[in-house]
Structures are given as C-alpha cells and as structure tokens.
Amino acid sequence: MWKWLHPYAKPERSYQLCQTLLPWFAVLGGLSLLVGTFWGLAIAPADYQQGEAFRIIYIHVPSAILSKTLYCTMAVAAFIGLVWQVKTAFMAMVAVAPVGAMITFVSLITGAAWGKPMWGTWWEWDARLTSQLILMFLFIGVMSLYKSFEDPQQGGKAAGVMAMVGIINLPIIHYSVEWWNSLHQGATLLKMDKPSMATEMLWPLLVCIVSWALVSGAIFLLRLQNELLRREIKRPWVVALVLNNNESNNTASAVNKE
Amino acid sequence: MTPVMALLKRDLTLAFHQRAELLQPVIFFLLVITLFPLAVGPNASTLQIIGPGVIWVAAILSSLLGLERLFRDDYQDGSLEHLMLSTTPLPLIALAKVTTHWLTSIVPLIVLSPLLAIFLHLSEAMYWALLATLLLGTPLLSLVGAIAVALTVGLNRGGVLLALLLVPIFIPLLIFATSAVDSAAMELPYTAQLAFIAAMLLFALALAPFAIAYALKVSQN
Amino acid sequence: MSVLSADNLSVVKNDRLLFDKVNFTLAAHGLLYVKGPNGAGKTSLLRAITGLLETEDGGVYFLNQKVALQRTLFHQQLVYFGHKLGLNLRLSALENLVFWCEQQNIQVSQDDIYGILGELSLVGLEDVPVGHLSAGQQRRVALARLWLKTAASLWVLDEPFTALDSNGIALLTKKVMDFLHAGGAVIMTSHQELQIEYPRQELVLEYRI
Numbered sequence: 001m002w003k004w005l006h007p008y009a010k011p012e013r014s015y016q017l018c019q020t021l022l023p024w025f026a027v028l029g030g031l032s033l034l035v036g037t038f039w040g041l042a043i044a045p046a047d048y049q050q051g052e053a054f055r056i057i058y059i060h061v062p063s064a065i066l067s068k069t070l071y072c073t074m075a076v077a078a079f080i081g082l083v084w085q086v087k088t089a090f091m092a093m094v095a096v097a098p099v100g101a102m103i104t105f106v107s108l109i110t111g112a113a114w115g116k117p118m119w120g121t122w123w124e125w126d127a128r129l130t131s132q133l134i135l136m137f138l139f140i141g142v143m144s145l146y147k148s149f150e151d152p153q154q155g156g157k158a159a160g161v162m163a164m165v166g167i168i169n170l171p172i173i174h175y176s177v178e179w180w181n182s183l184h185q186g187a188t189l190l191k192m193d194k195p196s197m198a199t200e201m202l203w204p205l206l207v208c209i210v211s212w213a214l215v216s217g218a219i220f221l222l223r224l225q226n227e228l229l230r231r232e233i234k235r236p237w238v239v240a241l242v243l244n245n246n247e248s249n250n251t252a253s254a255v256n257k258e
Numbered sequence: 259m260t261p262v263m264a265l266l267k268r269d270l271t272l273a274f275h276q277r278a279e280l281l282q283p284v285i286f287f288l289l290v291i292t293l294f295p296l297a298v299g300p301n302a303s304t305l306q307i308i309g310p311g312v313i314w315v316a317a318i319l320s321s322l323l324g325l326e327r328l329f330r331d332d333y334q335d336g337s338l339e340h341l342m343l344s345t346t347p348l349p350l351i352a353l354a355k356v357t358t359h360w361l362t363s364i365v366p367l368i369v370l371s372p373l374l375a376i377f378l379h380l381s382e383a384m385y386w387a388l389l390a391t392l393l394l395g396t397p398l399l400s401l402v403g404a405i406a407v408a409l410t411v412g413l414n415r416g417g418v419l420l421a422l423l424l425v426p427i428f429i430p431l432l433i434f435a436t437s438a439v440d441s442a443a444m445e446l447p448y449t450a451q452l453a454f455i456a457a458m459l460l461f462a463l464a465l466a467p468f469a470i471a472y473a474l475k476v477s478q479n
Numbered sequence: 480m481s482v483l484s485a486d487n488l489s490v491v492k493n494d495r496l497l498f499d500k501v502n503f504t505l506a507a508h509g510l511l512y513v514k515g516p517n518g519a520g521k522t523s524l525l526r527a528i529t530g531l532l533e534t535e536d537g538g539v540y541f542l543n544q545k546v547a548l549q550r551t552l553f554h555q556q557l558v559y560f561g562h563k564l565g566l567n568l569r570l571s572a573l574e575n576l577v578f579w580c581e582q583q584n585i586q587v588s589q590d591d592i593y594g595i596l597g598e599l600s601l602v603g604l605e606d607v608p609v610g611h612l613s614a615g616q617q618r619r620v621a622l623a624r625l626w627l628k629t630a631a632s633l634w635v636l637d638e639p640f641t642a643l644d645s646n647g648i649a650l651l652t653k654k655v656m657d658f659l660h661a662g663g664a665v666i667m668t669s670h671q672e673l674q675i676e677y678p679r680q681e682l683v684l685e686y687r688i
Contacts, residue, residue, distance in 0.1 A: 082472075137426040144422060148413050151493045157476045158409040161469060162423060165405060168465075169427050172458065176430035183437060231494050264581035268570070275569055336563025339531055343559055344582040345551050478531045479492075 009086045012237040015228045018221045025221060029214030036207035044204050053117040056110050058205060062212035063107035064128070067135060068170075070100030070216065074142070075167035078160035090156030091231060093163060094146055095223035099216050101139035108132050127181035131174050138166040152231060261346045262354050269358040272331075279327065283320040284366045290316040291374050302379040309378035310388055310439035311432075317367055317392065318399060318428050322421055324363025325403045328355055329411045333477065348474065349467035352404065356470070360400040368392050380439075387442030391435035394455045398431055401459075401466040408473035431455065480542065481506050482633055482664040483528070487537035490523050497523050498684050500537070507632070508659055510677055511666045515684035521668040522562060524684065525637050528666065529559050541633070555584075556632045560639055564621040568610030572596060572620040575609060576627065585628055595626040599650065614642045625654055634658065636667040648674065 040058030047054035074096040081089035111129050112122050123129070142159045149155030197205070232238050259267070273280055294312050298304055332338040341351050371392060375385040406423040413419070438451035484504040490497045497520035505511050513521050526532035528539050530546055530553070539546045541553045566575045576592050596605050599619040609617055618641070625634065634655075640648050652675055655665055659677055673679070 134426050134429060137422070141423045141426065144419060145409065148410070148415070148419060151479065153491065153494065154412075154476055154479045157479075158473065161405065161409060161473055161476070165402070165427060165469065169430070172430045173426070176433045176454075180433045180437065183440075234495070259581060261582045261584065264578060268567075268574075268578050272567065272569060331567065334563070335567055336561060336565035337567055339559070339561055339563060340565040340579060341582060342531060343529060343554050343557060345554050345584055346582065475533070478526070479533055 009084075009088055011088055011091075011228050011232050011235070014088045014091075015225060015237075015241075018225045018228075022218060022221045022225075025214050025218035029211055029218050032207055032211035033215055036204055036211045039204035040208055044201050045198070047201075050117065053114070056114045058208045060107060060110035060114055061205060062209045063103045063110065064132065065209060066212050066216060067100060067104040067107050067132065069213070070096055070103060071135060071139065071170065072167065074100060074139075075163045078163040081156065082160050082164065087153070087156075088228070090153070090160060091227045092220075092224055093142075093160060094152075094156060095220055095227050097139055097143045097146070097159075099219050099223065101136060101143060103212075103216060104132060104136040104139055108136065125181070127178045130181070131177045134173055134177070135170070138170070142166065261344060262350050265341070265346075265351060265354045266358060269355065270361065273358065273362040280324075280362055280366075283323040283363050284370065286323055287316050287320040287367050288370065288374075290319065291377060295377065305378045306380060306384070306443065309375075309380050310384065310436045310443075312378065313371070313374055313388065314391075314432050314435050317364075317396065318425070318432065319421075320367065321364060321396070321399045321403060322424065324359060325400075325407050326417070326420065328359050328404060328407045329474070329477075333411045338474065339478065342474070342478070348471035352408070352467045352470035352474065356397075356400045356404045356466070359404065360397055364396045364400060368396065381443060383442045383445065384439050387439045387448055390452055391438050391455060394452060394459060395431050395435050398455070398459050398462050399428065401462040402427055405466055405469045405473055408470045408477060411474070412477045431458065481540070482509070482542065483666070484540045484543075485528065485537065486540065488524070488527060488534055488539065489536040490520060490527050490532060491535040492520075492523060496535075496687060498687070501682070501684075503680065503682055505664045505666065505680070507662045507664055509664045510655075510659055510675070510679040511664075511682060512673055512679050513666065513668045513682045513684065516686050519684040519686045521684055522637055524682075525559075525635050525666065525668065526561070529557065529635055531559075555630065558624055558628050558631045558634050560621060560624070560634070560636045562637055564617055566609045566617060566621055569608055571606045571608055572601060572612070572623075573605045575620065576623055579624060580627060583628060585630075587627060592623070592627070595623050596620070598626070599623055600646070615644060615647060618642050619647060622651060625651075625658070632663055634663060634665045634667075636665065638668055638670065640669055640671060 037058060041055050044055070044058075046052050074093050077089045077093035077096065080086055081093060108129065111126075111132065115124050115126070115129070116122055142163050145162050146152075146155040146159035149158060229238055229241075291312060294308065295305055298308065329338065332341065342348060344351075368389070371389060372385065374380075375388065380388065403420075403424055406420055410419055410423075434451045434454045438448040438455075441448040441451065481504045485501055488501040489499045501524065503511060513524060515521050523532055527534050530539070530550065541549065541556070546553050565579070566572075567578075570578070573589065573592060573596070576596075577589070580587050580592075593605060596602070599622065601616060601619055604612060604616065609620060612620065618639075622639065625631075636655075639651060643651065655667075655675060656677060659665060667673075
C-alpha cells in the first residue's frame with residue numbers, strides 16, 4: 001500500500017495524475033450524464049403507480065448513493081493522511097468535502113420534491129431523508145472545522161480526525177435512525193425502493209449513477225488540482241508549471257498573429 | 259500521589275474555585291426545561307410525552323457549555339505543554355480531563371434530574387429509565403465531546419462550531435436514550451436500548467482517549 | 480557523546496517553510512545559542528526539538544537515539560521553558576510548582592520549594608495566586624523549575640531573560656553556568672546579546688519568505 005502510494009504523496013505527481021485522469025472523467029462523465037438523463041427523463045416508460053413523478057429517481061438515487069460514497073472517500077483520504085502522514089491525502093479530503101455536501105444537498109432537495117406527490121408533504125421524517133440530513137451536517141462540520149484554522153495543514157489534520165469520528169458514527173446513526181423511524185412510523189409509509197424494477201427503467205438509472213460518479217470525480221480532480229496549486233504556490237514545480245503555460249500561450253498567440 | 263490523581267485533584271480544586279462558572283450549565287439546563295411547559299402548555303400528558311426528549315436535548319446542550327472550558331485554560335497558559343512533556347501518557351491525561359468534565363458539568367445535572375421528573379410529570383418507571391440512560395449515556399457526551407474540544411481549543415471560538423461538530427454525533431445516543439424512557443412509560447423492557455448505549459460507551463472509552471491525545475498534539479502545531 | 484542532535488530538521492507552518500535542513504550536535508557541557516530575527520522560527524525550532532511541534536522532515540536525537548522512540552526517557556531529562564509559562568493564574572506559586580513536580584515525578588518537600596522561591600526573591604508571595612504577581616515575578620516562578628528538576632540533563636529555554644530585572648538576570652546566568660559546568664546541555668534563544676561568559680555554539684536562523 002505504502003509503496004504504491006508513496007510517489008503520489010508528492011504534490012507534483014498528484015497534480016500530474018489529476019491532469020491525466022481529468023479528461024477521461026470529464027468526457028465520459030459528461031457524455032453519460034447527457035445520455036442517462038435524456039434516457040431517464042424522456043425515453044424510459046412512466047411508472048404505472050406514480051406516473052411521471054417517479055422520474056426524479058434518475059437524479060435522487062444517484063445523488064443519494066453518491067453522497068455516502070463520497071463521505072467514505074473523504075474518510076479514507078483522512079485515514080491515509082492520519083496514518084501515513086501523507087499531506088496530499090488531506091488535500092484530497094478537503095477537495096471531496098464540498099462536492100459531497102453539495103450532492104447530499106441535491107439528494108435532500110430531490111427527496112423532498114419526490115415526497116410532495118408521494119406523501120403529500122414536502123418534508124417527511126422518513127429514515128432515509130433524516131440520515132441524509134445528518135450526513136449533510138457531518139459534511140458541513142468537517143468543512144467548517146477545516147476553514148476555521150489559519151494553518152491549512154493543522155486544519156487538515158483536525159478535519160481528518162472529525163471525518164474519522166464521523167465515519168465510525170455513520171453506521172450507528174444510520175441504524176439508530178432507521179430504528180427510530182420504525183418505532184414512530186410503523187409501516188404506514190410507502191417504501192421508496194421497489195423490490196423489482198423494469199429493465200427499461202433500470203438501465204438509464206445505472207447509466208445515471210455511473211455518470212454522476214464520473215462527473216463528481218471530475219469536479220473532485222479539478223478541486224484537488226486547485227488545492228495543490230494554492231497550497232504549493234511557492235514551490236518550484238508550480239512556478240515552473242506557470243512559466244511553461246505562459247510560454248506555450250505566448251507561442252500560440254504569436255502563431256495566431258502571423 | 260500518582261500524576262493522574264494529582265491532575266484530577268488540581269482540576270477539581272480549580273473547578274471548585276470557579277463555582278459561578280460551574281453553575282452556568284446547571285442553570286441553563288434548568289431554564290431550558292422550565293421553558294417547555296410554558297411553551298407547550300402545562301398539560302401533564304403532553305409534558306410526559308415530550309419530557310424525556312426535552313431533558314436529553316437540554317442535557318446535550320448544557321454539556322456543550324461546560325465542554326468549552328475543558329482544555330481552554332491549560333492551553334492558554336501553557337500548562338498543557340508541560341503536561342505533554344511529562345512522563346504520563348497523553349491518553350491518560352485526556353481521560354482524567356474527561357472525568358473532570360463529567361464530575362463537574364454533568365453530575366450536577368443528574369443530581370437535579372428528580373426535580374425535573376416532577377416538573378415534567380414523569381412516572382416513577384420513566385424516571386428510573388431516565389436515570390439509567392443519563393448514568394450510562396452522559397459519560398459518552400464527555401468522551402466524544404472532548405475530542406471536538408481538543409480539536410478546536412486553539413481556535414478561540416468554540417461555541418457554534420462545537421455544536422455543529424457534536425450534535426450530529428450525539429443523535430444515536432439521543433434516540434436510544436429517549437426511546438428507553440418511552441419504553442418504560444409503556445411498561446416495556448428497555449434493556450436493549452441500555453445495551454446499545456453501554457456498547458457505544460465502551461467503544462468510545464477505548465478509542466476516544468487516543469483521539470483526544472492526537473487532537474491535542476495537533477492543537478500545538 | 481552528544482546529548483542532543485538534529486538531523487536535517489525542517490518545519491513548515493502555514494504552508495511556509497520556516498527553516499530547512501537544520502543540523503547541530505550538542506554535547507554535555509555544551510551551550511547552543513539560537514539567533515535570528517523575529518519570525519525566523521526560533522521558538523518553532525525549540526518546540527520541534529521538544530516534540531511539541533511536528534516536523535516536516537528530519538529527526539531529533541537524544542543520546543544518539545531518536546526522541547520519538549524514547550519519549551519517557553527524554554521527558555525525564557528535559558526542562559522546557561517556553562513563551563507560555565505553564566502556570567495556572569488562579570493557583571499559587573506553591574500549588575503550581577507542587578503540581579508540576581507531581582506531574583514530573585519529582586520528589587520534593589514543600590520546604591525545598593519555599594527555599595527555592597526564597598532564592599528567587601519571592602518570599603511572602605508563595606501563597607498568592609500567580610495571576611496577582613507581576614510579569615517578572617511570574618517568570619521567576621516558572622524558572623523555579625530549573626532549580627527543582629535536579630535530574631535534568633537538557634534545558635531548552637526560550638527567551639529566559641525577558642522581563643527579568645538585573646538581579647534576576649544575574650541569578651539565572653549563574654544557574655545556567657552552574658548547570659553547564661555540572662555537565663548539562665543548554666539550548667536557548669535570546670533577543671538581548673547573551674551575557675554568559677561561556678564557550679558557545681551559535682545557530683543562526685534567517686527569515687525566509
């Protein structure tokens with residue numbers, strides 16, 4: 001693990017890795033997002049029970065799945081940072097957090113919007129929505145703890161500890177909220193997930209999930225690059241990078257003029 | 259006297275010196291609980307339904323008040339540096355600090371709880387359940403709370419940030435504790451809830467001292 | 480044998496490299512004087528040596544062994560005097576020092592502490608809360624640790640002469656000299672030119688952007 005990771009502990013190498021991966025994530029993600037969304041919203045058949053309203057699942061489900069995945073990603077980055085003292089891991093953690101918070105927010109909004117036709121109310125204290133809300137608080141907690149520190153390195157470590165505390169708690173929170181929900185609501189609510197889904201509905205959903213993962217991956221890579229440049233701005237490799245960019249820009253504009 | 263006992267003794271003495279500050283969480287606790295009957299009406303059955311929840315929410319919030327003080331003085335005057343350079347392992351020091359917080363900020367709330375049970379018309383069975391959850395659950399507040407306090411000790415603006423970090427983490431405790439009291443109200447067994455709280459407590463007891471120690475080290479950077 | 484040595488020590492703060500590749504070796508009887516302008520990282524260097532501050536790179540060695548591997552031994556032999564005095568303002572000088580000795584596992588009687596506080600011209604102030612003392616007096620209380628921990632072999636002193644009167648400076652200078660002659664090693668920073676008549680190593684830190 002250490003041997004494989006070690007070269008990427010260097011900010012310069014991480015930056016290059018981001019640069020290589022970014023086009024793949026961006027292009028594949030963008031394409032599949034277009035395909036999946038169009039397929040889901042326009043082509044897939046409407047649900048016999050919920051009608052057209054069900055189509056929000058093509059946004060809600062990918063965001064709900066991804067929000068937890070992103071929290072795990074953040075915690076893994078924090079763990080690598082804390083245990084192997086890898087500086088770039090903390091930067092990755094910091095880069096993931098706002099993406100995760102935003103996607104959690106999307107899942108909350110779409111969940112609420114789905115609740116209106118389903119339950120006739122914008123907000124229902126449903127187990128999933130409630131855990132999603134708590135998840136968003138956890139994201140915001142990690143982000144604001146990081147922002148509170150003047151020294152980003154110190155902030156990264158502190159936020160890393162909080163992310164670890166959060167990930168240990170996440171299953172407990174999830175379980176306790178489900179349990180609380182079952183106590184107070186019984187089985188009166190409609191279950192959100194259908195045991196079986198028609199294939200023509202399922203395929204676009206899978207495409208959507210993959211595309212959301214790719215797009216948020218691309219946003220993460222961009223944010224990580226930004227973070228790397230911002231934090232390492234005085235290091236020689238950043239200076240060299242900027243000089244190189246300027247040079248190629250200059251030659252490009254010179255060619256244009258001719 | 260062993261170093262850890264000496265630390266406990268010193269912190270308790272200091273807490274006793276600052277009795278006024280010590281009383282603040284207790285008075286806050288009492289005030290919040292007094293507000294509820296005024297807000298929702300004095301109807302005994304309503305109060306009985308919301309009672310356990312109100313007491314636990316108030317306990318969580320007032321424990322946050324006392325937490326801020328936990329490492330503040332020692333950090334600012336540099337005593338923490340000297341504790342870190344002593345021969346006592348830092349997690350043990352952290353555990354001593356957590357114990358101080360529990361004894362000075364939380365035990366008074368527990369002592370006050372019979373009064374609150376009368377205020378909120380809890381039945382006797384409910385009160386015993388409440389007491390059990392408070393005894394088992396509140397050390398968890400001190401343990402996990404101390405992690406967040408240790409992380410934010412250098413920031414000089416704990417307050418809201420501390421609440422933001424801790425309240426989501428305390429939700430499972432709140433759920434299990436209030437549900438235990440609810441079960442007692444319906445004369446159902448509540449050992450399952452207590453077992454969950456106890457499990458969380460043991461888990462935190464094993465891990466939190468190390469997390470606090472690490473957080474304190476980070477605060478020195 | 481070297482009491483303390485640093486090998487390519489680097490410290491980063493606020494994403495700024497404070498100092499890079501600091502090397503020194505300090506033997507018994509050795510005095511290391513750390514010089515440099517404000518913000519050059521003198522305090523950070525001392526804190527990095529004690530292990531309070533995390534280093535970016537390099538290591539600190541105590542008796543030729545990495546400090547990180549033998550914290551307890553290192554702490555038993557170290558007295559650190561920092562910017563923050565480590566005195567609780569609500570407790571008296573006596574209570575503060577008794578507590579410190581308990582934490583350090585030092586066996587002393589209250590009479591010993593009274594004697595040392597007397598030597599530091601704090602007679603009659605032993606039981607006053609430290610918060611009521613003047614800045615110079617507070618520093619004297621904190622400096623009493625140098626007298627109390629007789630088992631120490633290394634002193635790390637950050638600006639020990641600040642806020643002391645001439646009498647206090649003389650007292651401390653003499654104590655440092657005695658300690659050095661007895662085989663101790665001292666690292667210190669100071670804004671004033673050092674008045675100690677003793678051969679010393681100097682380490683100059685420069686302000687880096």
